[in-house]
Amino acid sequence: MDTPSADRASVSRQSRHYARARAWCEWSDFHSWPERVQADMADPAGAAWPPFLLLAMPGIDATTQRICATRWLSARLAALHATPATQPMPLLPPTGPPGLPGRTRLRVGYLSGDFQEHATAMLMVEMLEAHNRDLVELYAYSHAQDDGKGMRQRLMPLFDGFRDIQAMDDRQAAQQVRDDAIDILVDLKGYTQGSRTLLLAHRPAAIQVSFLGYPGTLGQDFVDYLISDRFVTPHAAAGDYQEALACMPHSYQPRGRVREPHQPPPTRRASGLPEQAFVFACFNQAWKLTPEVFDIWCELLRSVPDSVLWLLEDAQAGGNLRNEALARGVSPHRLVFAPDLPQAAHLARLPLMDLMLDTWPYNAHTTASDALSAGVPLVTLAGQTFASRVAGGLLVAAGLPELVTHSTLDYVALARALAQDPLRLQALRQGFERQRHTAHLFDVTAYTAALEALYVRMWARHQAGLPPSAIDLPEPGLEGFAQDPAKKADA
Known part of the structure; x- marks a missing residue:
């Protein structure tokens, strides 16, 4: 049911206040927010919160995240159905779009506003380059302007069709997807800024998939699958997701090959770092920080005297973080802020x-x-939750499972031990260097073959008249599977 307009205005003000407080690391009333959200989610008539905000909120479990996502989009679907001009299009026939005569390749469409210099595109570009064009045709549906930094020009030739849908409303864009006879439509945004989630409510493709951009459930039945992996979403977590979980054999996150930096690394001095200090670092955005996390980081700084904490520069959050450090007995000067740099210089x-x-x-x-x-x-x-397990999955896929902890005590103990034992840390880094280039995380060819195998399995189930169901790919034999679109679906 829709949220009353007064409640919508109230939660809108609350969510904006909360989002700003998180972005600026203003933590004076931080611990009150989870209680407010839990109260709203426990009340069937409670306010609908933007789902993305709950992903970084301590004390909010995946079940609550699902309730939030369902309520948030249900309110918007009610408005969609209320207006004839925006009502969802009639469903496709059970077998999906007829496609083109004699077409033998799966037609996969990627929907995003990030076909530019954005983290999503940077993660995906080598995967898109590695797609087996004998197996799949690729279409892009772009709903944002090019930023002019060159990534879009690299991406566009990788697609059989690149559609700019910025000027189209959701119904028009959905019709474009249908006109292109897309078999599998993959949404890369979810409930993130600038998304076009309601476009999927028109069911323009026979199979609709959530992938990469949003680490959680969309909470609606018009998305059939969520691409994940079994570290991020164990079998026991299935009930927290509206979508069927389609799990990659290693990490769900695409990543290009390990490559040498395009430019030499700067010196510590040039980066504002002390030459001899131990450098703890986190380049996550400031809204991911919480008082509990910062408590532990300051504990580490206190226990490792010759250490600094290297963070991304943030005009709003920086001063607040220095004040928070001082309140925890850490000199503000031990926080070093890294300026925003172009991607190549940042990676270097x-x-x-x-x-x-x-x-x-x-x-x-x-x-x-x-x-x-x-x-x-x-x-x-x-x-x-999904968002809280991604780094662990990446570490396992990189061959470093020993760096995954499951309690704050273990986290502190491991980080402190590595910082206080230079030989142990050196051995860890040297061992990782030897295996890094062959780790599953960076094997983009095998990753892409596995992703294509997921698409094949989804399509085979659909063609067999079976509903979406969990898919787990075995590690061996993926190449042969991905080459065989006619392989029968599991019953």
């Missing part, structure tokens, strides 16, 4: 970190795989 400086420290309940995602690609170890704390 990552090896200056001694150890990356992760955040929770929203882990490092692209930031974690950037660090691992640069050979930097990462200590994470794995929770119970």
